[in-house]
Amino acid sequence: MSDQRKQVQRRREAAARRRDRDREAWRARNQASQERQERGVSRALRDRDVSLLDLVDRLLDGGVVIHGDITLAVADVDLVYVGLRALVASVETIERDAGVSLSASGPSLKASAL
């Protein structure tokens, strides 16, 4: 076999390897996207929780404030987040999504029956 033919052969093999690699990457991407879609279905409940967190963020932390006449102090807002605990998947989720540390809220909160 001439050098030239050997070179062509090597190039062909390299191209085939690249093709296989691309195909593998494509397959992996496809599978990831399928898994994401499946997660989307099972996340229906979580989306409700996300809406609730967004609602609480807005109603208790946004909006026009009338000075001195607001019923809720900052500590009370934390209490509301705690009160919503049962509705959200886990305390960890609230802490993560709301940036509220429940564990740092003191023994009285932990003791309350929520």
Add this chain to the structure above:
Amino acid sequence: MSGVLYVYAITDSLAAPSATGLHGAALRRIKSGRLAALVSEHATTPEPDEEVLWAHEQVIEELMSSATILPLRFGSSVERAEDVIAMLAERREEFVDALERVRGAVELSVRAELLEAPRLDPAPPPRSGTAYLMERAEQERRGRSAVELVHRPLAALARSSVPPVGTRDPHQFKAAYLVDAERVEDFGSRVGELNADLDSARVSCTGPWPPYSFVAERGR
């Protein structure tokens, strides 16, 4: 009057309120010049629980469907109608400006969970303080650039935005966007595209909300 006046929103719309207040209470307009506050009478200020929060939101959304409004924070009440009139007069300029800013727009909320590339090996314990700090810096850099990946394309579709704040975890991103009502659909599609394109982030969007995060200049 022995009860309280519970205040929902401020508007410059002349139309009679189309909604009913919390617990079926009648809504009333208290005017001061071109501005009006929408209120209902209650024995006490409602306590927040999930049901009341959603009921409050529903009142605001109904008001928003026919008028430009500035929503008040939940639990805002005053004792007398004169208090409302005084507040509207004192803060007239602020409210007029804010109404112009949000007219024709709605708020959309975006949260993104940024997923790190999985580590093949468990992280070795940092060899030194410097190594630890460098690792932290690298983590923050990755977090920021992922935020850029989500935030920049969405902000381009928005009238304004409240930048990502309020979460401790660098992999949790949340932001609010003030979006023209006619661009809401485009915004939603863009969120869908980001979700499909970014392997490193899971993006979710809720809304349209009343412009809670845009009642004050530069957001809140």
